[in-house]
Structures are given as structure tokens and as C-alpha cells.
Amino acid sequence: MISSLMTRLEQIGKEINFSGSILVENKESTLASSSFGLANRADIIENVSGTRYGIASGCKIFTAVAICQLVEEGKLTFDTKLTECLDVNFTNFPENITIHHLLTHTSGIPDYFDEEVMDDFEELWIARPMYQMRNLADFLSLFQFEKMKANPGERFHYNNAGYILLGLIVEKVSNQVFTDYVQHHIFDKAKMLDSGYFALDSLPGKVATGYIDYEDGSWKTNIYSLPVQGGSDGGAFVTTKDMLKFWEALFNNVLLSESLTQQLLSPYVHEGNDDHYGYGVWIQKKHDITFKYHVMGYDPGVSFHSAYYPNLGITLAICANVSKGAYRMMNEIEDELM
Numbered sequence: 001m002i003s004s005l006m007t008r009l010e011q012i013g014k015e016i017n018f019s020g021s022i023l024v025e026n027k028e029s030t031l032a033s034s035s036f037g038l039a040n041r042a043d044i045i046e047n048v049s050g051t052r053y054g055i056a057s058g059c060k061i062f063t064a065v066a067i068c069q070l071v072e073e074g075k076l077t078f079d080t081k082l083t084e085c086l087d088v089n090f091t092n093f094p095e096n097i098t099i100h101h102l103l104t105h106t107s108g109i110p111d112y113f114d115e116e117v118m119d120d121f122e123e124l125w126i127a128r129p130m131y132q133m134r135n136l137a138d139f140l141s142l143f144q145f146e147k148m149k150a151n152p153g154e155r156f157h158y159n160n161a162g163y164i165l166l167g168l169i170v171e172k173v174s175n176q177v178f179t180d181y182v183q184h185h186i187f188d189k190a191k192m193l194d195s196g197y198f199a200l201d202s203l204p205g206k207v208a209t210g211y212i213d214y215e216d217g218s219w220k221t222n223i224y225s226l227p228v229q230g231g232s233d234g235g236a237f238v239t240t241k242d243m244l245k246f247w248e249a250l251f252n253n254v255l256l257s258e259s260l261t262q263q264l265l266s267p268y269v270h271e272g273n274d275d276h277y278g279y280g281v282w283i284q285k286k287h288d289i290t291f292k293y294h295v296m297g298y299d300p301g302v303s304f305h306s307a308y309y310p311n312l313g314i315t316l317a318i319c320a321n322v323s324k325g326a327y328r329m330m331n332e333i334e335d336e337l338m
Contacts, residue, residue: 005032005336012332019211020303020320021047023240024333027313031337033240039208039321041219052194052207052237053319054226055304056297059236060163062182064103064280065250066170066232068260069185075173078103078263085169091145097152099169102162103279104268108150111161112142131201133227136167136178156269156277160233163280167232178232190249192242197230207237208321210301222301234297243317247293247308265293298323305330312338 009022009032019037024030035047070076076085078100082093093109101107132138143161150157167178174181179197187195198204200223210222230236238246249255256264267276267283274291276283284291294307303320305327316333318326 005333006034008332008336009034009329012328016325016328017213017322018320018325018329019047019322020053020208020318020325021049021051021240022316022318022329022333023049023244024314024316024337025244026315031314032316032333037321039206041209041211047208047321049241050194050206050239051319052198052204052239053304053321054208054210054230054235054237054297054299054302055243055306055319056299056302057160057234058295058297058304058306059230059234059238060232061280061295062186062236062246063163063166063170063178063232064264064278065186065255066178066181067099067103067166068256068264068279070170070173072257072260076169082107082165082169085172086165088140088144088168092147094148094152099166100268101152102159102166104277105156105159105162106153106269107159107162108148108152108154108157109159109161109165110143110146110149111157111159112139112164131228134199134229136164136171136231139164139231139233156271163233164231170232179230182236186246186255187242189254190242190246192238192245195236195238195242197236199229200226201228208319210299210321212300212323222299225300226302234299238317238319240317240319243306243319244315247306247315251308296326303327309338314338 013036021035022032024032033049035049037047039045039047039051076099080099082097083095097107170181171178211219212222213219253261264279266278269277271277274285282294290310292307292309297304300323303322303324303326306317308315318329320326
């Protein structure tokens with residue numbers, strides 16, 4: 001089965017011109033480990049198992065864990081109101097928005113990148129250069145005075161701005177810069193030694209450059225397409241191995257108590273078909289049984305999926321430095337193994 005899976009992934013990788021790394025493990029062994037394409041096309045540097053990739057919104061789960069840690073410490077509750085956490089002027093926001101609403105994308109607040117009406121993330125940085133976006137507070141002016149999309153708790157609306165606010169709450173309550181908090185309380189605890197929130201203009205070694213490919217065969221890097229510094233709504237860099245370490249730490253209650261871990265992983269919102277949303281994590285059920293917990297992220301030059309399948313004891317991470325391909329690879333793995 002392992003050899004057939006590897007053969008199939010190699011075939012699909014060539015078919016879709018995939019660029020990235022894949023790691024699939026169960027409790028006993030590695031089921032698949034492979035890398036494709038180039039981390040740096042100009043210098044012909046290949047992607048390898050230790051390459052660090054941007055994961056876009058895939059790191060919202062780190063923000064949710066950070067909030068849960070502060071809840072566990074008694075510094076917050078999930079019912080704490082936004083107005084009780086931040087001293088920021090939100091002209092059109094009602095006072096009953098809670099941390100639970102923000103975590104589950106049900107706050108109804110406007111988003112700075114609204115996926116219901118926008119499809120080009122690069123458009124955001126025309127009026128506000130991306131190199132100015134270095135702190136969470138830099139994002140506030142993009143949405144804080146806009147009108148609400150819905151009433152709090154009324155409906156699910158995937159919302160990056162809500163996770164910006166959660167990051168600001170982490171900073172206010174912990175008295176630490178958000179990225180420092182995650183480094184010390186999540187990455188270090190989970191032994192994710194190669195992960196971090198790296199600024200695009202001061203990247204360390206072994207980081208894959210993100211590439212945007214065009215139909216005519218031309219391409220460009222994504223350095224001018226994303227905020228220069230990632231934060232609580234997206235933009236961390238991980239290796240596939242580090243991502244599997246995160247799942248292991250989470251399910252072994254290294255990051256949170258068993259009770260808080262279960263709260264993080266509870267399905268609070270039913271978002272069509274078998275998909276549900278917990279705190280920063282997607283939950284897919286089949287016949288009322290949890291099939292997988294998964295996170296994903298897409299940006300220009302970034303494609304990412306990672307999942308844990310509890311009944312099978314399988315964990316996977318698919319990191320790509322191109323705009324698509326991770327989803328196709330995940331589907332192939334599921335078809336072969338599950």
C-alpha cells in the first residue's frame with residue numbers, strides 16, 4: 001500500500017506540476033514522504049523534507065490554541081465580550097460580540113478580505129503597501145469602521161478580521177507580541193523547532209519562495225502579494241514534520257488540558273454537508289462520526305492542507321509553494337489509504 005501510494009503521488013505530482021512537500025504518518029511508521037519542485041527557482045534549490053513553507057490561514061488554529069490557553073489560565077472566557085478585551089473604537093460593532101463568535105467566524109463583523117465579494121488578495125495592497133503591514137494593529141483601519149455583515153451568532157462567515165482581533169486580544173491579555181507568544185507557548189512546547197512567523201524581507205534559511213504561475217508559463221514570486229509579516233489570521237511558516245508535531249502535541253494535551261482540547265475540537269457550526277467548524281479547525285463527519293480534523297490555507301503562492309484522522313491514527317501535512325495542488329494531493333492520499 002505504501003509503495004502504491006508513493007507511486008500515485010509521484011504520478012499526480014508530475015501531472016499537476018506540484019511544488020511542495022508531503023508527509024503522512026501513523027503511530028507506527030511513515031506512510032509517505034516526498035518533495036517536489038523547487039524552493040527557489042532562480043538558484044535551482046529543490047524542495048526537501050526540511051523546507052519551511054508558508055501556510056496562510058492554516059495557522060488560525062495556533063491563534064485558537066493561544067486563546068484557549070488564556071481561558072485555561074482564567075484570564076478570559078469564551079463568553080468574554082470584545083468590548084471588554086480591547087479599547088478600540090469599532091463604530092458599527094454591537095456590544096454583544098464574544099470571543100466565541102470570533103473563534104467560530106460567527107461574529108458578523110466586516111472582513112478586510114471578504115471572500116464573498118473579493119477573489120484577488122493582491123488588490124488589498126494597492127492603496128496600502130504590503131511592506132507597511134508588520135503589526136496586527138496595522139490591519140484595524142481596513143475594517144474597524146465598516147458596517148456589520150450580520151448579527152453576532154446569525155451565520156458563519158469566514159473572517160480574517162475576526163482572527164486579527166483575537167491576536168490583539170492575545171497581545172493585550174498576555175502582554176506579549178502575538179508572534180512571540182505563539183513561539184514560546186505553542187511552537188516551543190510542541191518542539192516545532194523549524195517553525196516561525198518570518199518577515200518576507202528577512203527570511204531565514206530553508207524557506208521556500210512562493211510562486212504565482214500564469215497560463216502562458218511565466219511566473220512571479222509572491223513577495224509583493226502578502227503582508228510582509230504574518231500574524232494571527234495567517235502567515236506562519238512550518239515544515240511538514242513540525243505540523244505533525246503540532247497535532248501530536250495537541251492530542252496528547254501538551255498545549256491544553258484535555259477539557260480545553262475538547263472544547264477547541266467541538267463542532268460549533270455546521271457549514272454544509274459533512275463540514276463543521278470548531279475553534280480554528282475544520283471538522284469533517286461521516287455518519288455522525290468524526291472522520292478528520294483539518295486545517296487549510298491558500299494565498300498567492302501558498303497551498304496547504306493538514307489533517308488528523310482519529311479512527312485511523314493517521315496524520316498528514318501537505319505544504320506547497322504554489323497557489324494550488326495541496327487539495328488534490330490530500331484527496332489522492334485519502335483515496336489510497338482510507
